[in-house]
Amino acid sequence: MRFSLIISFLVHSAILLAAIVVLPSPDEFTVKEQTPISVDIVEIEDVSLRRATKKDALPVPEEKVASPKVEEVVKPEPVPVPEPEPEPVKTEPAPPDPKPLEELIKKTEPLPEPEPKTEPEPEPKKAENKPVPVPRRKPRVPKSFAEKKKKKHKFNPDQLTALLNKIDEEPKQRTDPADETGTPATGEIDSLIGSDARLSASEADWLRQKVSQCWNPPVGVREAATLIVKVRFEMDIDGTVLGTPRVINSSANPLFQVAADSAVRAVLGCQPYDRMPPEKYETWRDTIVNFDPRKMLAVN
Amino acid sequence: MEVEIAQTMAGQDGGSILALFMKAHIVVKIVMLGLIMASIGCWAIVFEKFVTIGRAKRATDRFEKQFWSGQSLDDLYLTLGTAKTQAMASLFMAAMREWKRSQQSAMRAGFHGMEKRIEKVMDVQLQREMSVLESRLLFLATVGSSSPFIGLFGTVWGIMSSFRAIAVSKSTNLAVVAPGIAEALFATALGLLAAIPAVIFFNKFASDTAKLSARLENFADEFSAIISRQLDERM
Secondary structure, eight states, rough: HHHHHHHHHHHHHHHHHHHIIOOOOOOOOOOOOOOOOOOOOOOOHHHOOSSSSOOOOTTHOOOOOOHHHOOOHHTTTTTTSSSHHHHHHHHOOOOTTTHHHHHHHHHTTTTTTSSSTTTTHHHHHHHHOOHOOOOOOOHHHHHHHHHHHHEEEEEEEEHHHHTTTGGGGGHHHHHHSSSTTTGGGGGOOOOOOOOOOOOOHHHHHHHHHHHHOOOOOOOOOOOOOGOOEEEEEEEETTSSSSEEEEEEEOSSTHHHHHHHHHHHHHHHHOOOOTSSSSGGGGHHSSEEEEEEEHHHHOOO | OOHHHHHHHHHHOOHHHHHHHHSOOOHHHHHHHHHHHHHHHHHHHHHHHHHHHHHHHHHHHHHHHTTTTTTOHHHHHHHHHSSOOOOHHHHHHHHHHHHEEEEEEHHHOHHHHHHHHHHHHHHHHHHHHHHHHTTTTHHHHHHHHHHHHHHHHHHHHHHHHHHHHHHHOOOOHHHHHHHHHHHHHHHHHHHHHHHHHHHHHHHHHHHHHHHHHHHHHHHHHHHHHHHHHHHHHOO
C-alpha cells in the first residue's frame, strides 16, 4: 500500500507540476483598441423640437394678419351664392390645418380683383394649381409644413391619434386669441397653462398621459362641451400633489360637479408625477390641467 | 477608472493554475487540497488493487492448473508448503492443514466432524482472502460519490466570494467576477477529476473481486466434495 501511495503521490505531483509549468497561462484577450464613443447626456427638451408653449408656431404672424381678412371675405360669400356649401365644408373638417387657411389667404388675394361669384368653381383647383404665385409671398417652410400636416391628417384619420398627437393641433390653437376660455375651437383636452417657455412638450405630454390614465370621464353626457373642467394644483418637487386640487371654472351643467370630482380624483390618483424634471420645478409647480370629456367621448 | 484598475489586477496574476490556487479563498483552498489528497489516495488504491487482484488471479490460475494436473494432494501440499500462498492455494493449504491435524482425532471420533471442520476452515480462509482483496475498495466508492459534492461546495463558495467581490467593488465588470468563478470552477474540476477514476475503478475492481470470490467459493465446494468422497472411500 505504501508503495502504491508513493507512486500515486509522485504521479499526481508530476501532473500538477506539468500543469503549472508546462501548461502556459491562458493568453490574455487582446482587445482591440476601441475608439472611445463620447456620450453626451442631453435633456430631452434640447432634442425635442416640439414645445408645449404658446411661442414659436412658424406661420403664426402671417395667419394672424390674414385670418380676419379670411373671415371677412368668406362670410359674405355664403349669403348670396348657392355655392357657399363647398366652402364651409372645406374649412370646417380641417380646422387644425393651417393649409386651408393658407389657401384661404391665397384666395383672399385674388378674390378682391375678380368677382367672387365667378370664382368659386375653380377655387379648389386653384388652391392646388396655383403654387406659382404663392412662393413669392410666402416662405417655403410654412408650405411644406402645411403639406405635412395634410398628409398626417390623411394618415391618422381616427380620433385616437388626434387625441394623442395633440401637439399637431397646437399651432392652430395658438392662433386663437381666446385660449383662456377653452372654447371648442381649441380641440384640446388639457393644456398646461402653468408651464411657460421652459417645459418641453414631452414632459407635458407625459403629464397629460399620466393624468388621463386615471381619469374616468363622465360618459354619454349631453352638452359635454359645458363639462370642461379646469383643475389647478400645486406639486411638490417629488411630483406629489400638494394640498387639494382646485376646480377653477364652473358650469351650469348639473353634472359638472361629477365631472369636477372625477377630474380631481384623476389628478390625485395618478400622483406622484415623479418624472417631471426637478430643475424646472418652478415651471410646473403650479399646474392647470384641462379635462375635456368630449375628446374622451370621441375616443370611447 | 474602475475598469482599468480591475484589468491591471487581472493582468498581474495571470491565469495559471498555481495563481488560481493561490488566489482562492481559504475554504476553497482546503477543498482543493482535500480533493487532491482524495485523488492521490484513490490512485494509490487503484495501483495497489491492480497489483493485488492481478496477482491473486494469476496465482489462482496457476494453482488451478497444478490442482487439476493429477498430482496427489499430499505432493501438492508439500510443494506449496514452503512458499507463501495466495487465494485459492491458501484455501487448499488451510484445508490440508486441518486435514493433517485431525488425522488423529478422526480415528477416535469419526470423519464426520472432520469434514465439517475442513469446510469451516475453508470458509474462514475464503473470507480472509476476500477481505484482503476488497479492503479499501469502499474508499474508492466514497470518493466517487462524494467528491463531486465537495467540489460543488468549493464552487458555491467561490461563486459566493465572487459575488461579494461584486458587492465590494460595486462593479459587475468581468475582471472582478472572473477570478472567483474560475477558482470556483477549478474546485469542481478537481472534484470530478477525483471522482471519475474512483467510480470507474471501483466498478472494475468490484466486479473483479466478485468473480474471484465466486471462483474461490466454487473451489471450496469442489474441494470439500473431493475430501468427503475420499473419506467415504476410506471407511
